[in-house]
Amino acid sequence: MLNWRQLLGVDATSRRQFLAYNAALAAVPFLGNTTQAVEKPRFKDNPFSLGVASGDPDHRGVVLWTRLAPSPLQPDGGMTPTAVRVGWTVAEDEGFNKVVAKGSTLATPQLGHSIHVELSELKPDRWYWYRFHVGDAVSPVGRTRTLPLPWAEANQLKFAVTSCQNYEQGLFTAYEQMARDDVDLVFHLGDYIYEYEAGRNGKVRTHLGKEVESLGDYRVRLSQYRADPLLQGMHAQCPWFVTWDDHEFDNNYSNDISEEQGIDPQRFLIRRMAAYQAYYEMMPLRRRSLPRGPHMQLYRRAPFGRLADLMVLDTRQYRSDQPNGDRKSPLNEAALDPSNSMLGGEQRNWLYHSLINSRAKWNVLAQQVMMGMVGFPSDDEPLSYSMDQWPGYAAERIQLMKFLAERRVPNPVVLTGDIHSNWANELRVNDRDPESQLVASEFVATSLSSGGNGEDKPSWLEELQSENSFVKFHNRQRGYIRCNVTPETWTSDYMVVDQVLQPGGKTTVRASFVVESGDPTIKIA
Ligand SMILES: [Fe+2]
Structure with missing residues (x-):
């Protein structure tokens, strides 16, 4: 106690x-009088310094986001502790000639003066434009869209998959090309920020302050990242589905257990409460994700017509502790322990329910850590596996693959982030057995900036692929994946940047792969 x-x-x-x-x-x-809303505030500096964003669309609406912060690098954003009324407008055109919805909402100091407007009366499958105003200030214009009706036959979905954007280690150059790609959606699969102290691995720019721990620290860190014009610009292009990995809170944590030994879980949860709240404040999330103490509902599902069911997972908040002390290990008894869980019972049941309930052609699991059971060769030792990824939770992973196979869930595709490298994996019930049933395809997106420029092919790739024949592609440059989904085919373009340590890097297609409906085999496009 x-x-x-x-x-x-x-x-x-x-x-x-x-x-x-x-x-x-x-x-x-x-704290002053926090009960009276300020209707016509005046600001010395632009209160919309953090831009606008939208997210979590469905067929009726989307969340519109902004946060008032005339001084974004202050814990309170430079706001006085009073509620402020903020107006919003949604139009069918960029020039706001055809306004279809408008209203106002309170930005409160409890939530760092963030705004989450949840719209529910828009038309399906359409683009919209939106902006906010407060006092005399008007925000930048954002573009967003609704999804097709869940029962509609949709013909095409284009989206980008990104993760791991360490501010110190590289520029966010890849977002320039992503904005030109004209995608419908972005999935951000975690490591939106890094919690580390300033200068830890700095290559191009520096974090502010020490390792983040308090609500104010997390707010400042998130704001420092979001102040990046390329990241801000991409948020204004289209709606995002965001989920976290570990660094939004603390490296390699699992549930209430810190990577460091001897941290009291109760104290760790107090820090988690701050991290989760700051994340909610800064992201275009629905009200259902508003934190309850150190808990936050982040796993969710969105059907894109009958073309794709999008299931976004949270593999950090509920997981059991990594086995084998979180060190690379063989698939030993501890790794195979059936009580290890990445998802937690409730999320697992929800996922199984969603999968049998889906009417979609493609069933997308947007999640954090690699599902392909990649074994790394080392001198006269058995293959070793990452215990922070699905191999540390092998029984649950095999159970999920069996579930997908036995229920004949159509076209499961797994999207992954976390490991700062590109992978294309064919997933079997048991990846270690080439005779085992082929069930799903996995596309692992490299980091947007974490790790600096990286390299195309590591020297050990051939040896790795000879031990892991299900790995169809691997590359260690920076970038993202661009996907184009139709009822017949799924295409993944691996977009890589030639340079993230200086401005002006070029982003090009390094490799493209296609999966045909009905066959998870990954083929060169
Ligand atoms: Fe990362």
């Missing part, structure tokens, strides 16, 4: 720390 000192963040009995804490408390400004 925690004592009161620990709850207040004064875990040592040190009198000096206790006095410092009291001094810090005294420095908290008087």
Whole structure:
């Protein structure tokens, strides 16, 4: 049990720390009257410095997002602690001649003056334009879209898959090409920010401050990233489905367990509450994702007509601790322990329910860590596997593959981020057995910037592929995946950037693969 000192963040009995804490408390400004909304505020600087975004579309609407922050790198965004009324307008055209919805909502200090407008009366399968206004200030214009009716035959879906955008390690150049790709949607599969202290792996620019821990720290870090014009520009292009991996909170955590030894789970959850709230505030998420203490509903499903069912997973919040101390290990008893779970029971049941309920041609699992059971050769040792990825949860992964095969779920496709490299994998019930039934295709998107420029082909690739014949492609440059889905085929273009350490990098198609409906085999396009 925690004592009161620990709850207040004064875990040592040190009198000096206790006095410092009291001094810090005294420095908290008087909160003022937070009950009265300011209708016509004036700002010294642009309150829309963080731009606009939209997300989580369905056939009736979408979430429109902004956050008032005249000083985005301050924990409070430079706002006074009062609620502010913000107006919004939605139109069918970029010039706002045909306005179809408008209204206003309160930006409250509790949620960092973020706005999440949940629209539900738009027409299906259409593009819209939106903007916000507050006082005399008008936001940039964002473009967004609704999805087709769930029972409609949709002919085409184009989207991008991105992840891992370390601000210090590379420029967000790839978003320039993504904006030109004219996609319907973006999936961000996590590591939207990195929690590390300034200068840890800096190559091109520097984080502000120490490793982030408090709500204010997470807000500043997220704002520093979102202030990047290329990232901001891509958010304004189309709606995003976002999900997190570990670095939105803390490296390689699982549920309430820190990577570091000896961190009290109760204290860790207090930090998680701050991280999750800041993430909610900064993302275009629906109200159902509003945090409840250290919990947040992030797994969700969106049908894109009868073309694709989009299932977004959360493989961090509910997972059991990584086996074998989270060290690369053979598929030993600990890795195969059937009680290991990546999804947690509730999410797993929801996923199974969604899969048998789907009417879609393609069933998309947008998630974080690699499902292909890639074994890494090492001198006279058995193959070793990443315990932070699905091999550490092998029983649950095999059960999922069996479920997909036995229920004949049409065309499962897994989208993955996390490991700063591109992979195209054919997934079997048991990847280690080439005779085992082929069930799904997996496209792993490299990092957008994490790791710097990277390389095309590592020297060990041939050896790796000879041990893992299901790996059809691997590359270690920066970029994203661009997908084009029709009722007949799924095409994945691996987009790579030649340079992220200096501006002006060029993004081109490194390789394209196609999967035909009814056969998960990955073929060169
Ligand atoms: Fe990452």
